[in-house]
Amino acid sequence: MTGKRGKRPPLVAEKRSKPPAKKRKPARPARRKAARKPRGPIATLLWPFKWALILLWRFLWGGAVAVTLIIVASVIYTSSTLPPIDELVDGRTRGSVTLIDVRGETFAWRGDQFGGMIRARDVSENLHNAVIATEDKRFYWHFGVDFYATAAAMVRNYREGGNPLSGAGGSSITQQTAKLLCFGQAYDQTVWDSEADYEADCRRTTLWRKAKEAVFAFALEVRYTKEEILTLYLNRAYLGAGSRGFEAASQRYFGISAAEVSVPQAAMMAGLLKAPSTWAPTRNLARAQDRAATVIRLMEEQGYLTAAQADHAQANPATLSESARQRAGGYFADWVMDTAPSYFTQDTTEDVIIRSTLDPRIQQAAEEALTSVFENRVREGSKAQAAIVVMSADGAVRAMVGGRDLTVSGAFNRATQALRQTGSAFKPFVYATALDLGLSPFDTVTDQPTCWNVPGSGEWCPQNYTRRHYGEVTLVEALKRSLNVPAVALSERVGRDNVRTVAENFGIVSDLASGPALALGTSESTLLEMTGAYAGILNGGSAVRPYGLMELRLAGESEPLLQATGGIRERVIQEHAARQLTWMMYQVVEDGSGRRAAVDGWEIAGKTGTTQAARDAWFIGFSGDYVAGVWMGYDDNTPLTGVTGSGLPAEIWHETMVRVLDGLQPTPLPMEVPAQAQPAPPVEQPSQPTQPRRQENLNLPEAVADTIINELLRQLQGN
Template identity: 40%
Template sequence: MSNRRQNQRNGRGARGTSSELMSRRIPFLGTVRLEVERPAKKSKARSGKGGGQKAERYRDRLWGRVAYWSVVCGVWMGVGFGGLILYYALTLPSTDNLWDIDTTPSVTVVAADGTPIVTRGGRHSAAIGLAELPAYLGDAVVAIEDHRFYSHFGIDPIGLVRAAVVNLKAGGVVQGGSTLTQQLAKNIFLTHERTFDRKLREALLALWLEAKFTKDEILTLYLNRVYLGGGAYGVEAASYRYFGKSARDLTLPEAAMIAGLLKAPSRYAPTANLERAQARAATVLAVMVREGFLDYGDGQWAFNHPATLAGAARAPSSRYFADWVVDRLPGYAGRPNSSLMVQTTLDSDLQRVAEKIIEAALARNEQALGVTQAAMVVMTPDGAVRAMVGGRNYQQSQYNRAAYAQRQPGSAFKPVVYLAAMERGLTPDTLRVDAPVVVDGWAPGNYSGTFNGIMSLTEALAKSVNTIAVQISEEVGRDAVIRSARRLGFRGRMRPHPSIALGTFEVTLLELTSAYAAFANGGASVIPHGIDSVETISGSLLYRRRGSGVGAIMSPQTLGMMNHMLSETMRTGTGRRAAIAGRPSGGKTGTSQDFRDAWFVGYTADLVVGVWVGNDDGAPMKSVTGGGLPARIWHDFMEQTQSQVQVSALPGEYRRVETATGSIGTWPFDDNSRASQNEDDDEPGFFGRLFGFSGSASGRELEGRGIPRPGRNSWH
């Protein structure tokens, strides 16, 4: 025994000279004994040299060190990897709410008749079991996303190698190797960032899911939680979103289309591009046949009968209006944690006609007139928006030109100037001279390039004479014009420059249209609105609209004079192309400098409609004026929508006087007249500052007077 121990101390093994038993103490791990094989030593008789023994001993020591450090590194690598796995396992997210489907609040916007317009935010449905779904829906998803789903353990090594080869050949990431289980882990628990940390957590979660659930349960979770475009989460919500029915009733072509959305939900959504979605569905069908999930005959039938949209997805494209409503929603209902149902003022029929007419007008005139965009706002005289077209194509551009684009209104602003004049004692029959005018070195001209001498204010507004509009603005005062504009609802920056009479500041189409509503409703300012009520999905009422504006802003006499002049503009002036036979109406054209913008805003007792045409880049059109294309669009819309509506007179009444009022010898021929007029203006009081009233006749006329609205009691 003593010899054996001595041999062990000397590093010699019990098996003779062909092996060694080595002992080493490793910190924290204890003593490790290793038996190392070595080549048999050559006898001295054969070698005859002492140097050979030294070389042999050196090789022995080298092999021993290699073996020793290999074991040490391997042990510590194992410990480190185990610790890393343990760390990630302990920091994985909680899976307690794995089956809680409806977790994100949504906003559903519906038209006045209850037709759904759009759902924004998370759109989830109740969980639906795999056994309740048609078998080909699950087969389509497995075939296109992970055809080895039922054979791998949550991670697919073959798929990873295939994806790596494809990506290497392409020189970039063009294909992923994630399984359905990994996708489920990522969709529910993780973010979509591309980092090693996230991929490792995804793999661990996939293994955990495979250990805890059956394959069918994993597929059920996936089908109920995956995002499928259009704000829809899960196949049930997507089925209602695109086809108007439960996923239980999907046909094979519809199931293939839904499975095709998984690659890129926004790109392949049928509401974005139906032909692209159908082509993607055809790819899904081909893969199903190739992988044995579908026989050739059924695949060919489904290919020949592609799915089409139905239900809410086929509703009129009212997205511009929906965007505007959702943007304003927090001011009405705050930010509740539950899903909301928003009842709006939108009339689906009017919206459909508006879109059709805008598109047809642009298609006919784009090349000839150099116009590429248009917008329209339709509202009732109380300010309820019934239709809104924010541009030619929402899919190509979501920018709402009706609600947000700031453009110069040109002569469409002139009624505000004349309103200020009527409130200060002038009448439609007041005479002024169309002649050259110079104000602060600025000399406005007329569109015609000529001057026509003496004319009434009615004729001057009807023919959109610039010189007289500037004269009137200077007579009553630019500040008075601005106060009138504020009362009508203009909110933008307005400088008291002489050119303000010609609309050289910027407004939105929605703003301009709502200002004209005061002439249609009996003289009351309105606030344009699109929300009637807001309630939670459980039925709790959060908001219901009451009232329509700040009240009357002009007297019945002033209203009658304004409607007289604006009606004449439709009969004999620049708006005659918009006139509707047998139906009282008023309106005004507008054209900005260099034909960059053209407007027409008109109204009857039932509707107020504003139209704008132009180009997004501000490029000039080919001599397009407000009395041209915008007036024709307005006329076509009113003809198609109002032919069956009872004819009603415009509110207010004006009786012409026998003798024209006003002296021709006033400004610009006598500067003292303007100075004395400004000196007589009273300082506005509290309500004047609040609503823009001056201390002159307009404010005193309305003081303490309740002005009823003539015509219809409501506009629905």
Template identity: 55%
Template sequence: MSGTGKRSAPLVADRRYKVPKGGGGSSPPPRKSAPAPRKRKPRRPARRHGLLVGLILLIWRVIWGISWRIGLTVALVLAGATFYFQQQLPELNALLDGRARGSVTMLDRDGKVFAWRGETFGGQITSDTVSPYLRNAVVATEDKRFYHHFGVSPRGIASAVSINLAAGRGPLEGNGGSTITQQVAKLLCLGVKYDPAQWKDESAYEDDCRAGGIWRKVKEIPFALAMELKYSKADILTIYFNRAYLGAGARGFEAAAQRYFGKSANEVNPAEAAMLAGLLKAPSKYAPTNNLKRAQDRAAVIVGLMQEQGYLTNAEADAALANPAQLSEAAATKSGGFFADWVMESGPAFLTRETTEDVIIHTTLDQRLQKATEDALAAVFDTKVREGSQAQAAIVVMSADGAVRAMVGGRKIAEAGSFNRATQALRQTGSAFKPFVYAAAMDNGYNPADYVMDSPLTINIRGSGPWTPSNYDNEFKGMITLTQALAESRNIPAVRISEAMGRDTVRRIAAGFGLKSDLAAGPALALGASEATLLDMTGAYAGILNGGSSVKPYGLIDLRLQGEQEPLIGQGGGIGERVISPEAAQLLTYMMMQVIEKGTGKRARLEGRQVAGKTGTTQAARDAWFIGFTADYVAGVWMGYDDNKPLTGVTGGGLPAEIWHEVMVRVHEGLPARPLSVIVPTYRAPPNSGTASTAPVAPQAQQPPQAQQPQPDQRVDPVEQVLRDVLGTLGGNN
């Protein structure tokens, strides 16, 4: 190799390609020629923009950059808020009854509903079980695109803003363009629960929930979106149907259907459904119990919307317009408001005024008698009281055991819920108190045929000096019977009897019959200087009717929770202990019958029916009373002014007696006449008269006790001493 001196041959790689036939094997394949380089097009010179266009493009880029970042931020915030609300939303059933307080439903003596208090909830309903007419009416009225949006309707909001601006209001004042979902969000108060420590009451809480404004509207959007994610459309409607307030204390469509029509929400017809849907705009304004014609006009608008949107055929719409919805008998009556208020006040607050439960109260009210009483009062004031008079009146009708059957607390029935003059007004009783003076005499052995002196009388009152009562007519009739003295409502004989019996005795008997409010201590006690309510006075007269036993007026028979059979509270009134003997009550009843037949109460006389009663007029005619009874009912009437000014030309035997007559004529319609339980006394000639009476003989009266000695603060004149001797002599001769 290196030593040979020859040059070595170069190394050659193995042949990789086949040798073409006929050719040498050592030549490589021909190479492909490289493509010719592409000619580049001449570059177009850059376009030059004007200064203004460049500035605009720059601003646009800045705006776009800011906008998409803001949009992205808002979207992220909205998504986060929506997710947060969705996680907070409870199950459907927890949202159907959102009341903070319960309801009270009142039944009359026959078990029929006549009044509601609190927030009535008729029970849970669903959008699938209510009447299809009602479901369609709500959608047609409140949100016709409900099934096609996702909780918020930009088109609806834009339309509402346009309407508000055109009307001269703010963009979000008036029409809000809210979808049904957004309205439900408001009903749920955007998930904020009622806290008594934060809000004064539930009303303030709901006002805050319904407050408008841009920020509130902004918060509604994610909450509405969350609801659409959490619940189905049917579920959202179900919440709406159960929580919407529809006037007259009705919460939800089931309660409203029961309240206004006396039927379930799944039974309402197109006209009724339209009226219920019409309430959503303004529940108090369009409540049919406030103004039926206005509610019907609003319902007609809803019927038109349902027809336009294909929910009603032309024939169905025409039928609904021709036959508008009518109130049920109970809703139309509007009776018993004052009575219902009294029952609510008489029960425990936690089961009535402040109840968080749904309560059923069975009461003593008779709706026929209640309507008769209201009609009678209206008839007298319409025909016999001058127009524009501000005089007020109150009426109570009850049975002999104190069960109140009717009550009117003022002339304006619609004002029930305000001042109840039958139960809250303490007024001087005047001569309506005198039967209790004579009750003391009858119970102590005296007789209606006994005599009393009607002559001038002066009593020295310790610390006050002499007191001289007078009769209404400023006349004196000398020796007269106790019956005549009561029938003519003579003052001096009543004072003489009261002083003879002793004021403590009179007070004890009056208190036993239920008159306990600060009975006067002086001799004016006999003339009704004490104050009492009409309810208490009527109850006291009921004690005379039932034979002399005390009575506690009552309206509540029993109270139970809705759905429960066992009552929580039973009857709280009725007949109590005996106050005077049955014989004394029968003798007193006879005397009170003569008030109607021959005395101051003639205008109260009922044709073909025995009546006993007493008139009452206080000093300066500030109060006028008539209270009386038949064998079936006792009724009391009071008239006066709320500011205590004197009545003009009114006494107890005038307008109050006429009102009483009108009430009792209506109350007794269809009832057979029954006699009162009385003892008719034997009348004898007064001392030294030389004449005798041919009146029928009465049963032997009880032997009277000796007349009481004059009290230290009295000055008894000789005539009074003779009178007492006469009473002591004649008391046992009958």
């Protein structure tokens, strides 16, 4: 049986719920390409060189990196070679000479003075602030180079002179210190002719030098602290008048340490940094004070001073110490430096102390006397010069004035360097020879027209200044009147060679004339030589060697290396001859051509001298204690107008010795009065005008007035 089954229904999948359809993001609208902007003309021109410029940029960038690495390496290397600051603070290539007077006080400096190391932390706060305010107000903020100040200075220099590297300003204290250290290069005599050339080369400004300066400045900042750099600067800076460093300058100008200076003093020294020679207070105090006023204003602007403190400092400017203000003995100091061995003076590498014979009281007396006479007795605008030397009987020079300018150093010294004819000031050596050979002051010589034959020149017939002759005259009368013919006759009588020998032995080392004119002082000599020769007469007939150095030693040492080499030497004439000559020269001042040199209460001996055409005028004389010589004339040998040795030179001598002898007990002259001497009749002194008018001289020529007066007296007595 077949049974039929019903048809199965078709398989149908089980209905399931559908998962929610994912939300589609809305389709982004299609982007539209922006239109390319057209290139500019420059970009168009550079477009072909695009890759070249990219390469150039990468090259420059790489080069900058390389240069930076080189600079860093240079800075690190340079800093590693720098020694401790103690070895750098004294950068002098030569030493100094300090000159001390008889009181033990310093009166002059030569060479480069270094006052000893002083650290930045030890100087006066006033000085610290003045230097920072003046030289580098951002010193504590930059790393060796103040780029802002440098750029500003370059712009200013370009506007003023066209060269941005030429001019002042911009250098930081660190950069200035780099220059002071000469970038670590020491002075070498085989490379530079002098220390000045070395320093000038170190200061030379070029682009390469500026780069080297910057590298060295960075190295200083790496090696030292700010205070150590400032210490180097304060000790190495030159501040004028031979002062190296602020300690030396403080001692030089104010006589105190740099740790003690006031605001005005600190401002004055800080102001010297830009131009030490120009603004040195010893050269021009007013100019230095003006510069200091600017520094004080800077200190106030930067907050280092209150308004009240600044006003007080401005109202009380710094002044020099007494020793710096006097500036005495410049000519004397130069002479001592020349007489000492050069390896202890001009060429010394050590610090030397010289104790000298200078007496500041006598030096001041000579300077005041010269100034007084030229201000009151010499016509305004005169170029005439004068020199003075004062010494003791043993040749110790106590004062020296080499010219009218009393403030100079290294100038021409007319007391030691000017060779001038001596005129009648030479005659005492003629009479010294005669007395030493046994003649008496009362022996006679004939004053009459006389001629002498001079080989190669023919006859020579000298005349007296008065153009008159007086017959038989004693030696003392001939010297007192300064008669020429008797002096020549006496020289020929005792032997011209003997006269020359006596003069040379007394210390006149210059060439002496060989003819009969020797007796009239036609030979040339210096004032120092002549004054020293007269000292031999005062001390009893022994020669002296003028000297100014008593002792030389190194700083810090107690034992001297040199001691006085001058003083009394061998005897030249017998003592009784020197004593009689002193009496004869005493008559010159008492009753002869030298009366204007007389000093009330003192016995004075001396001799006038006037050369041909009055080109030179002299007076040299002595008291019982001191010998003084005065010369007057023109540097170019122009004749003086109305000046003779009995006039202005005698007055300068008088003014000098009045001051020198003031307050001293009168010392009698060591003279021997001849037995035949009789009291001379009193001679009326010509009245002097109370208000002389300003001219070179109001006197009659030498011996003219004396001769006229004496002649009139003789005629009156004869009648």
